[in-house]
Amino acid sequence: MTAMIQLVGLEKTFAKTIKAVQGVDLSIAQGEVVVIIGPSGSGKSTILRCMNLLEVPSVGDVYIEGQNLVDKATDLDLVRAEVGMVFQQFNLFPHLTVMQNITLAQVKVRGRSQAEAEAMGMQQLERVGIPEKAESYPRQLSGGQQQRVAIARSLAMEPKVMLFDEPTSALDPEMIKEVLDVMLQLASAGMTMVVVTHEMGFARAAADRVVFVDEGRIIEEGTPEQIFNHAQHARTKDFFDKILHH
Amino acid sequence: MTDISGQVPGLSASGRRSEDKAWWEEFPWWGTIIALVMVGMAIKIFVDEDYDEAWSRIWPGVWLTITTTLYAFGIAFGLGLLAGIGQISHNVFAHNISRAYVELIRGIPILPLIFTVALVIVPDLTRSMGLANSVPTKWRAIIALSLIYGAYMAEIFRGGIQSVPPGQMEAGRSLGLSQRQTMRSVVIPQAMRAIIPPLGNDFIAILKDTSLLSVLGVLELTRNARQFSASSFKFRETYFTLTFIYLVLVIGLSLLLGQVEKIMTKDRKGQR
Ligand SMILES: Nc1ncnc2c1ncn2[C@@H]1O[C@H](COP(=O)(O)OP(=O)(O)OP(=O)(O)O)[C@@H](O)[C@H]1O
Ligand SMILES: [Mg+2]
Numbered sequence: 091m092t093a094m095i096q097l098v099g100l101e102k103t104f105a106k107t108i109k110a111v112q113g114v115d116l117s118i119a120q121g122e123v124v125v126i127i128g129p130s131g132s133g134k135s136t137i138l139r140c141m142n143l144l145e146v147p148s149v150g151d152v153y154i155e156g157q158n159l160v161d162k163a164t165d166l167d168l169v170r171a172e173v174g175m176v177f178q179q180f181n182l183f184p185h186l187t188v189m190q191n192i193t194l195a196q197v198k199v200r201g202r203s204q205a206e207a208e209a210m211g212m213q214q215l216e217r218v219g220i221p222e223k224a225e226s227y228p229r230q231l232s233g234g235q236q237q238r239v240a241i242a243r244s245l246a247m248e249p250k251v252m253l254f255d256e257p258t259s260a261l262d263p264e265m266i267k268e269v270l271d272v273m274l275q276l277a278s279a280g281m282t283m284v285v286v287t288h289e290m291g292f293a294r295a296a297a298d299r300v301v302f303v304d305e306g307r308i309i310e311e312g313t314p315e316q317i318f319n320h321a322q323h324a325r326t327k328d329f330f331d332k333i334l335h336h
Numbered sequence: 337m338t339d340i341s342g343q344v345p346g347l348s349a350s351g352r353r354s355e356d357k358a359w360w361e362e363f364p365w366w367g368t369i370i371a372l373v374m375v376g377m378a379i380k381i382f383v384d385e386d387y388d389e390a391w392s393r394i395w396p397g398v399w400l401t402i403t404t405t406l407y408a409f410g411i412a413f414g415l416g417l418l419a420g421i422g423q424i425s426h427n428v429f430a431h432n433i434s435r436a437y438v439e440l441i442r443g444i445p446i447l448p449l450i451f452t453v454a455l456v457i458v459p460d461l462t463r464s465m466g467l468a469n470s471v472p473t474k475w476r477a478i479i480a481l482s483l484i485y486g487a488y489m490a491e492i493f494r495g496g497i498q499s500v501p502p503g504q505m506e507a508g509r510s511l512g513l514s515q516r517q518t519m520r521s522v523v524i525p526q527a528m529r530a531i532i533p534p535l536g537n538d539f540i541a542i543l544k545d546t547s548l549l550s551v552l553g554v555l556e557l558t559r560n561a562r563q564f565s566a567s568s569f570k571f572r573e574t575y576f577t578l579t580f581i582y583l584v585l586v587i588g589l590s591l592l593l594g595q596v597e598k599i600m601t602k603d604r605k606g607q608r
Contacts, residue, residue, distance in 0.1 A: 144506055171512030181507035185525050194521060195511035240507075247511060 092156040093117040094251055094282045095141055100150035102136050102306075110136040112306040114150075120250075123283045125293040125314075128303035129329060134286040137303065138255050141284065142173045155250070171199050174244030178256040180236045182228040182243070188215070189224040192243045200247065207246070214242035218272050234265030238272055245276075252276065254285040288333070294318065302326045370587070377580045390573040393564040397557040398581065404478055404556060405543045411482035412542070413535075416489025421519070423494045434490065441487035447548060453480035454552050477549040485542055492534045496527035532600055536593035540586055547582070557581055 095118040102111040111133045118124050126134045139145040140152055143159045143166055152159045154169050183191050192214065193207035202210070215221040218238035220231075228236055237257055244252060254273065258266040270292050277283055277296040287293065293300055293314055300317040302309050302325075309323050321327050381387045422434030441449065454476035462471055471479075500523045508518030550559035557578060565574040 142510055144510060167509075167512045167514050170510055173510070175507075175510035177503060177507065179501075179503055181501075181503040183504065183507070183522050183526075195508075195513055198517055198521070199512040243511070 093153070094120045094122070094155060095284065096151075096153040097137070097140065098151040098153070100137070100140055100152065101148050102133075102140060102145060103148045110306055111140070111147075114303075114306070114308055116301065116308065118282065118284065120282055121280045122298050123277045123281075123285070123296050124299045124301060125297040126284065126286045126301045126303055127288070127290075127293065127317075127329070128309075129332075132303045133306040134303055135255050136306075138253050138284060138286050141251075141253055142170050142175055144175070167199065171195070171247055172250045174247060174249035174252040176237070176240050176244060176252065176254045176257045178259050180228075180233070180240045180260070182236055182240055184228050187225050187227055188220075188231070188239050191228070191239060192246045195243075196246055210246050210248075211242070214245045215239075217245065217275075218242045219268070232265060233261045234268045237261065237265075237269045241269075241272055241276075251282045251284070254283065254287065256286055256288070258287065258289060290318065290333075302329065304329070374580070374583060374587075377576065377583075381577055381580055386570070387573050387577060389568070390561075390564060390570060390577045394557055394560045394574070394577055394581065397555055397560040398585075400474070400554065401543070401546050401556040401585070404474065404481070404546045404549065404554070405539075407478045408481035408485060408542050408546075409539050411478070412485035412489050412538075415482060415486025416493050419486060419490035420493025420497065423490060424497060438487045438490045441484055442491075446484060446545060447551070449484055450477070450480045450548055450551065453483055473552055474554055477546075477552050477554045481542060481545065481549070485538055488538055489535065492531055492538070493527070496529075496531035497523060499530045500526045529601065532597055536590075536597060539593060540589055543585060543589060544582065 095116070097114050097116040100111055100114040100116075101109070103109050114133075114137055116124075116137075126137065128134050136145055140147050141154075143152065147160060150160075154173060157164055157169060159166060159169060182188075183194070186194065189208060189211050192211035193204065196202045196207035196210060197204060200207075212221060212224065215224055218241055220235055220238055223231060223235060223239070228239065231239065241252075241257075257273070258269050261269065266289070270289060273283070273285070273292065274296050283296075285292070285297075297314050299311055300314050301311040302317060302321075302323075304325050309325050310317065310321065317326065318330070321330065381391060419434040419437055422430040423438065425431050425434070444452075454473075458471055458476045458479055462469075504522050504526065505515075505518055508522045509515070513521070546554075546556055547558040549556060550562055553559065561574050561578040565571050568574070
């Protein structure tokens, strides 16, 4: 079976000298939940952003369901519609209402009618627990609510994969749980997910696999149990020591 | 009841307090002064018979002034949008052409540019295209103003678009919207906030700068005034009347643009 996401020999160099990613191979199966952890600046975001080619690799290939995104013949917009992404800063469209945020790409990319798009939008807003905010503007919502709208906006495209880049890092502590709950529910519904996060509780609860990254390389990977309790590498243990003793 | 300092709250006669300002401190006296000046000028012009001839010789130029302004603004808007997007484009050709255009125009004062475009570049172009008829002076003037303000507006559009955080483009692209779709539905509507006020300023600047076109012989307000004063020697009547007309036009346009700005920013209340 072809993997949902496959990175082959991925390298990314910024400004000719900054080696953000240096040789990453990673294969993610359908329905798998993968959590990427690692120190700041280790290349987690860059790896994630290569998965929908928001960042163009310097070397290597990125496959989504066997389609190579690096290939010029691949229609990137079509593939991206299948790969949802949730950002640390939410990136909602501030000039549009919540519902307009959710329907825009459905209509323009999926070719749905406005009515279909709104029905789907309502369904996803109910899923993330804020159907009553459909007509609000993003700035009228709390951070946690905004991030849930961002998740609903991606889900409304009915993607095959969801990418999360530190989705709770910009949130006040009391709002982190409401976003993680939505993500947990999504994971148990069988969504293929790749999550960069510092929330180790989420990783333990939801991850099939935890990948530890340092200096642009995968140092080790395994089940949450293996990584959190029986890390093999000194760097991994070091990392846990640092985040636990803070 | 007393507070800690032993004073009765609210009864202290002096001291620094944040209070509402008196009406006369906030009243827009400056507007009243302008209104009074204009009323004074109007009375002088319309009552004093010496001004009748000046008025009737200058005023007919108003339509040419207004139409020239509108055409130049419209064309400059289109040019500015193209060159503004071109400057931030990743297309090497579009980027360099736009940048060269903007930097060249911005590096030359307006009056020499008007002469060069209207009297050298446009005639050269028509000749090289093999066209027998030359372009009418009015249109040469409009082309000159449009080219100049197109470059100024390019900078406004570029700045406006760059004021929108890059995460907005990324969010649009990650949903499968194309670059163009994201520009149109996400980035430009937000950029308008930063773009509309300075664009209004340029609209007014174009109106004022049509007076420079008198050097080309375009029969707008200033040209009419110069012709009349040269033959009649009534400098006072001529330039008093001319100034008055520009003042009315500019203030009228500013008030109009102020309303437009209000409307355009009101139904974008969701914006930061
Ligand atoms: N657009 C860019 N231009 C230049 N350098 C970049 C760019 N994006 C990332 N980098 C650099 O690449 C390296 C990896 O960055 P990346 O954002 O992937 O790390 P990260 O693991 O996500 O870190 P964090 O936990 O702080 O988010 C860093 O050294 C960073 O400074
Ligand atoms: Mg990051």
